[in-house]
Amino acid sequence: MRNTCADVPENQWIASEIQVHTIVNDILLDLIDWRNHAGEESERKDATQAIDMGMQALSNMCTSNTLVQSSIWQFFVRESQLLSLFLLFADPASVKYALVWIHNCTLNNSLQCKDFVDNITGSEAIASILDVFANESGTQTDNFELSYSCIKNLLISDLAPAIWTSLEQIENGGMSSVHVALLKALDGMVNGSAQLNVSLPNTSKLISGILVSTTKKLQTLLSTPEPQLDSSIQHICTFVVLVLQYLGVASQISTEAEISSWVDDGLAKSLITLLHGVSKLQPIFVDKSSSPSHDIKSNIFFMIRCDIMKVIANITYTSQQAQNEIRMCDGIPLVLSNCVIDDLNPYLREYALFAVRNLTKNNRENQMLIASLEARKVVPNEILTEMGVEAAIDPVTGKLTFK
Known part of the structure; x- marks a missing residue:
């Protein structure tokens, strides 16, 4: 299924029509449960490999096909807990498969971004994505770049207030590490090489x-x-x-x-x-030191x-x-x-x-307030000069004037 749907719109359509994604969803949920309870490392490794392929299959079903995306995306943000569970328990090496999927489904699609933010599964997934962004910060890894891209897709749709509210419900406070991560993502978006122009x-x-x-x-x-x-x-x-x-x-x-x-x-x-x-x-x-000893x-x-x-x-x-x-x-x-x-x-x-x-x-x-401050020598006259204005005493009234 992963290979069949890769860049083949006809196969993506067929898979969507026969609800393959719901079957993959059930299989992946069972595999996640199996992996989390597996006693042997070899079992966990096999389960992880199968889960990764399943996430890749879901991502390939949606790639470059907005109509299929809209159908499948609604199911996973409204009816399934797969995304939030996967991001919560996935190995760091596996997270990128979900991030690619989320990025593709939210890129330039404000409706699907809003769907993601407005549902509890999406809110939990967003908190996990922000955790990835915070933990990978400064590493320039694929996970860091992908998590930032996912968050940016949501932020550029002006959804920060909804995200902030959902984070407060999950984190029970307004100054947690995920809140800081969201602000850092905003900072990167507005102060990066392509500065905010909307x-x-x-x-x-x-x-x-x-x-x-x-x-x-x-x-x-x-x-x-x-x-x-x-x-x-x-x-x-x-x-x-x-x-x-x-x-x-x-x-x-x-x-x-x-x-x-x-x-x-x-x-x-x-x-x-x-x-x-x-x-x-x-x-x-x-x-005043010639060679400062601190940064x-x-x-x-x-x-x-x-x-x-x-x-x-x-x-x-x-x-x-x-x-x-x-x-x-x-x-x-x-x-x-x-x-x-x-x-x-x-x-x-x-x-x-x-x-x-x-x-x-x-x-x-x-x-007039600044002029009066200058008259009392609260503000040096050279500051007013640099502003391009002049404070002077009126020869008739004896009062300070501001020009």
Whole structure:
């Protein structure tokens, strides 16, 4: 059956019509049970070989045949537990056969992606795929590449919120290793060689909300007089960096209405709260040694200020609501204080200046606030000069003006 259906549409059709896949399903479930209870290594080896051939047969039945795919795929995500059981118990060398099958059935097919995510079998299988992705990360193995491709097929269909919800039900928490794996897959998708060029409004709304809730957790941990950088804070910071990197890209291509909805959910305020928290844990760092004895890039706070500032700059570029929200939560002085050189955050000064420019774009209240800060010497005049604006004393009224 495996060889008969390989690249032969007529045979794929016949196999589908006579429901061969249901027979293969029953055989494979029995083989998985046999292998899991086998006492002898030789028995487990024989069962594994037969299971692998069965998975290859199912994959070959669906390859390059979308109509056959739709029929067979519905059966396996709605009626069978084969995929989730196989991924849960398969040997690492065997996982690739299921991953190839899943990839072929979800590639450029949003309906089949949604079917996969919306069913418990699919949800369990997705959690297993994310485990493979996390465990194989950095190895560049076939399993790593295939698991990433499967996850990407689902993410590009804007299904991250449904996946996130299903993972919370399975993992009983929102910051597990599979959640981190999902964020890493998103990061790879938006920051890879082929950067994100389509808007994913549901995903972006989810990620914005995750930043808000995660910032609240960090704020609670930092509420002690002298907070320590323990494992809990480090885990949250890793989580936050991945979220910020996604938002840094998404905020460039999202509409003003989408960004306003993020601000309504508390994003702007959370960004300022987060910037305060990072400042508390890691002050501005300038390495004055001629030969640094440590790797700056390994620091958990490497680039995090830049990531925060990039999102602030992007959301205030077109959204006056975001501009006003940053002002109302006393964020403008903090943004101005980051117009400095920081060795942990290359280009922080440039990102901060860009954020100041956008905060003042067509916003008189923000302009006057910055002008008043300069009058009190809160912000150096050279920063205003680099922004291309000028603060001066009116000779008639004696008041500071902002041009």
